Amino acid sequence: MDWNTTLDDFKRYLEFERNLSKNSISAYLNDVQKLRVYSEDRGLGIKDLSARHIQEFLVWMSGFAISTFTQARLISGLKAYFNYLQIEHELDPNPIELIETPRLERKIPDVLHIEEIDALIGAIDLSTPEGTRNKAILEVLYGCGLRVSELVNLKVSNLFLDIDFIKIEGKGSKERLVPIGSQAIKYLKIYLQDVRNHQNIKAGHEDMVFLNRRGAALSRVMIFIIIKDLASHIGLKKQISPHTFRHSFASHLVEGGADLRAVQDMLGHESITTTEIYTHIDKDYLQSVITQFHPRS
Structure with a gap:
């Protein structure tokens, strides 16, 4: 049982049986590669590893000042690998079986107020083709x-604007239908008709909605840059990313009284507990409730 063979087998397992995305598979393999480097430096093979070795490896990794979240993800990746080896390669004992994953505090994500979103979108220069595209993007x-990966992979063939829906290919190639509002439809149509229709589109990118100047699909990094530049332009001090818009979308829906299950479906969350993080209520609202209803206020 060697690292190369088992990693190749593990990769195929993640790809075809677990049906994970390329990013998730890459993360799992990178986690195992870290353990491999650590083990080979100490002359340890896979069958030599014990729970003590795994603990020592995690202590060694903590020396790189990794966060609790990163450590939890690392352990999760290693557990998936060793559980696979236990089933498919009859690895016994499983060295990670008794390793506990650190408890994670559920962090409330940063969100933008609607005024901040309006300011960001309002700062876009609509006199340029890129500006028209960027307005449609936001x-x-x-x-x-949407997740940024879902946005850059959005296909023209998955737009059903006549019935106010778009089809999204999410994590693990799972598809879902997401409603799209009138504002988004309006500026998406303007971009498609006035900008995209006049571009020379690269072969293989004909079905991609959002294109760069060269007629190819936009990268995730480009979406980050667009948002960072707009934030800088309006002097927004918050650290924001494309995911901030997703958090804001969910938070505003929940605060407006939307059903949590409906929000879960729109976001593509597998578990309702992931969506429940958006049930936080801002301090101003809490204060108004106390003022209005508490007998001693």
Whole structure:
């Protein structure tokens, strides 16, 4: 049982049986590679590893000042690998079986107020083709609560604007239908008709909605840059990213009284507990409730 063979087998397992995305598979393999480097430096093979070795490896990794979240993800990746080896390669004992994952505090994500979103979108220069595209990008990002990967991979063939829906290919190639509002539809149509229709589109990118100047699909990094530049332009001090628009979309829906299950479906969350983080209520609202209803206020 060697590292190369088992990693190749593990990769195929993640890809075809677990049906994970490329990013998730890469993260799992990187976690195992870290353990491999650590083990080989100490002359340890896979069958030599014990729970003590895994603990020592985690202590060694903590020396790189990794966060609790990163440590939890690392352990999760290693558990998936060793559980796979236990089943498919009859590894016994499983060295990570008794290793506990650190408890994670559920962090309430940063969100933007609607005034801040309006300011960001309002700062876009609509006199340029890129500006028209960027307005459509932000309207769709906030209006549909998409992940940045879902946005850059959005296909023209998955737009059903006549019935106010778009089809999204999410994590693990799972598809879902997401409603799209009138504002997003309006600026998406303007971009498609006035900008995209006049571009020379690269072969293989004909079905991609959002294109760069060269007619190819936009990268995730480009979406980050667009948002960072707009934030800088309006002097916004918050650290924001494309995911901030997704958090804001969900938070504003929940605060407005939307059903949590409906929000879960729109976001593509597998578990309702992931969506429940958006049930936080801002301090101003809490204060108003106390003022209005508490007998001693």
